[in-house]
Amino acid sequence: MAKKIAVLAGDGIGPEIVAEAVKVLSFLNTDMALGLSFETALVGGAAYDAFGTPLPQQTLNLCKNAEAVLLGAVGGPKWEALPHAVRPERGLLSIRSELNLFSNLRPAILYPQLVGASTLKPEVVSGLDIMIVRELTGGIYFGQPRGIRLLENGEQQGFNTLVYNESEIRRIAHSAFKTAQKRHKKLCSVDKANVLEVTELWRQVVTEVGKDYPDVQLSHMYVDNAAMQLVRAPKQFDVIVTTNMFGDILSDIAAMLTGSIGMLPSASLDANGKGMYEPIHGSAPDIAGQGIANPLATILSVAMLLRYTLNQPEAAERIEQAVNTALDAGARTPDIYSDGTTQVSTSGMGDAVLNAL
Amino acid sequence: MAKKIAVLAGDGIGPEIVAEAVKVLSFLNTDMALGLSFETALVGGAAYDAFGTPLPQQTLNLCKNAEAVLLGAVGGPKWEALPHAVRPERGLLSIRSELNLFSNLRPAILYPQLVGASTLKPEVVSGLDIMIVRELTGGIYFGQPRGIRLLENGEQQGFNTLVYNESEIRRIAHSAFKTAQKRHKKLCSVDKANVLEVTELWRQVVTEVGKDYPDVQLSHMYVDNAAMQLVRAPKQFDVIVTTNMFGDILSDIAAMLTGSIGMLPSASLDANGKGMYEPIHGSAPDIAGQGIANPLATILSVAMLLRYTLNQPEAAERIEQAVNTALDAGARTPDIYSDGTTQVSTSGMGDAVLNAL
Ligand SMILES: CC(C)[C@H](C(=O)O)[C@@H](O)C(=O)O
Ligand SMILES: CC(C)[C@H](C(=O)O)[C@@H](O)C(=O)O
Numbered sequence A, B: 001m002a003k004k005i006a007v008l009a010g011d012g013i014g015p016e017i018v019a020e021a022v023k024v025l026s027f028l029n030t031d032m033a034l035g036l037s038f039e040t041a042l043v044g045g046a047a048y049d050a051f052g053t054p055l056p057q058q059t060l061n062l063c064k065n066a067e068a069v070l071l072g073a074v075g076g077p078k079w080e081a082l083p084h085a086v087r088p089e090r091g092l093l094s095i096r097s098e099l100n101l102f103s104n105l106r107p108a109i110l111y112p113q114l115v116g117a118s119t120l121k122p123e124v125v126s127g128l129d130i131m132i133v134r135e136l137t138g139g140i141y142f143g144q145p146r147g148i149r150l151l152e153n154g155e156q157q158g159f160n161t162l163v164y165n166e167s168e169i170r171r172i173a174h175s176a177f178k179t180a181q182k183r184h185k186k187l188c189s190v191d192k193a194n195v196l197e198v199t200e201l202w203r204q205v206v207t208e209v210g211k212d213y214p215d216v217q218l219s220h221m222y223v224d225n226a227a228m229q230l231v232r233a234p235k236q237f238d239v240i241v242t243t244n245m246f247g248d249i250l251s252d253i254a255a256m257l258t259g260s261i262g263m264l265p266s267a268s269l270d271a272n273g274k275g276m277y278e279p280i281h282g283s284a285p286d287i288a289g290q291g292i293a294n295p296l297a298t299i300l301s302v303a304m305l306l307r308y309t310l311n312q313p314e315a316a317e318r319i320e321q322a323v324n325t326a327l328d329a330g331a332r333t334p335d336i337y338s339d340g341t342t343q344v345s346t347s348g349m350g351d352a353v354l355n356a357l
Helices: A014-031 A045-051 A057-065 A088-098 A112-117 A166-181 A197-210 A223-232 A244-257 A296-308 A313-328 A346-356 B014-031 B045-051 B057-065 B088-098 B112-117 B166-181 B197-210 B223-232 B244-257 B296-308 B313-328 B346-356
Strands: A003-010 A036-040 A068-073 A103-109 A129-135 A147-150 A156-165 A186-191 A217-222 A239-242 A265-269 A275-279 B003-010 B036-040 B068-073 B103-109 B129-135 B147-150 B156-165 B186-191 B217-222 B239-242 B265-269 B275-279
Touching (some): A003 A014, A003 A057, A014 A036, A014 A313, A014 A346, A045 A088, A057 A088, A068 A088, A103 A166, A103 A244, A112 A313, A129 A166, A156 A166, A156 A197, A166 A239, A186 A197, A186 A244, A197 A217, A197 B147, A197 B156, A265 A296, A275 A296, B003 B014, B003 B045, B014 B068, B014 B296, B014 B313, B045 B088, B103 B166, B103 B244, B129 B166, B129 B244, B166 B197, B166 B239, B186 B244, B197 B217, B239 B244, B265 B296, B296 B313, B296 B346, B313 B346
Parallel strands (some): A003 A068, A068 A275, B003 B036, B068 B275, B129 B239, B186 B217, B186 B239
Antiparallel strands (some): B103 B129, B103 B265
């Protein structure tokens, strides 16, 4: 039986970059007899336009039945005025929640070929390799009650709830400690325990779970300080684990330290290693359809898919090495172009990786 | 009648840096006949040690009766194991709330003399001058319900509430637009309106208030993108307005872009211009008592006090210019020392500013 990969291109540059990633994965599928089949479906604004919802039932069914989901990006100005419940982002958030993808791995890696792209001084970021583990199905993103209500005095009030149960904290902590064990065995848990009770519980549970991982060095940091430290001395970090909202912010800071967010993949995993894989950048509607988007973040997301869901570390490494080779050869989409390198299109970059394979 | 200034030195390096700031303010008080009197009180860990509470009633009374509060810093490892309600930070949060100091102004300015201290490339940060306006008495910091409860299944659950009323958003928006009017007339409101209903309301109210300020150019940004943009191209910002929690994080990023958080003051204001003034850095217990802390952030907080509460812009500028002169003359505490400058102590820096006056 073929293993099904759900391919959701989404909006904006999504279709262009996903096409290159599928090209690469298809090649390996044949070359290494991985036994994969691909099935596409609509999500986000594209799904809303066709079906009036950002996550049609058939797309959700496909995701549930597939081994893994490969996603491009969702959203764009076209859908910004829509009501909350049918906005493209809701499609993404619903997949995360419906598939129980609670563990979001966001590596921030600086490619030596691109050290000049960072706005930080080379000595501060060269060799940067951080992994952010973000809790993805809880916290203030999904907490109830939430909404906007009318008070008796006639004014409106907006409210959201930040909530975590012990078990939610425990499972993301285990995921983070295990990730740290495979890396440099340092885990920093980020919270705001001096102000927020829910992160007081967070700190307590992460500390408890840490007793199962005596080989991992655990530290705790307040979120404001962590944001500072990412700018001041990012290489002090190995793995960071944090809540959904803090993870959204910190992972974007970490990504921007590299100067090339067009290069960074992500994995969102459930308890059994099933996952959704997507670039961390958005749908970039301003450059959509021009063939200039960087497909490497999506191609590297395929490498994560091979590693985390399909248990094919060798195939994952082949992709990562091919990306390196393409960069060494000087291939650059416009976002990472610099003097002395060769500008290529979206599909040109896909081809460069394919050639290197 | 003398105008009373409440002086709360707090913990760690608090007493040392506040002493220098009071030295500077006392000089101007005589020199310019400002008619100020000073009264000290305990806050934070020091107050807990003496009275069992981080904000004794007499300290709160003094703050309420004073024209303005000058604060050093609170907290330290000594008090970290205390229960939430009596932790040093609670003293600070209670003053903010009891005095209705809803508008927190946090400038991030890069001093040309210190451009090398930034971890960012000089061309990215030179001339940086951002003002962050953070809502300070609402949001998730103070929202009810909050706490940790035991669920029926035996596990603990932590919860906090992010809540804003229209009127709370409206007053901080006015404060931010007015601030922008006195600067470069650009205001960026930061929210997470694509996920959190409360910030959907935030965006709507800020937009409405903006109609009263047609001369100010208003934009909106999601918090994850704002964190990124602060690292990518911080000079695109003039004034940023945001919620309590997002402001805590973003103002620390902005501060760290300058590389010298020992230089940055802050003001927390009520509706009538009464305020608390403090450096943005913490109590730095590791260097307390050694006479090496940088007093300039606190001295510059005095300049803000003169400008915003006492309506003495001339006196404020005299301090700011004196700080510049001291830096030009090469005076540096260890945190900002570099080759070719002169290392001075905490009081040595205070004297350098005093001499320049
Ligand atoms: C699009 C948005 C809902 C999403 C999030 O906030 O999680 C995005 O910023 C991300 O980080 O994947
Ligand atoms: C000490 C702490 C409670 C405080 C806050 O989170 O507001 C501090 O980080 C600040 O920014 O003033």
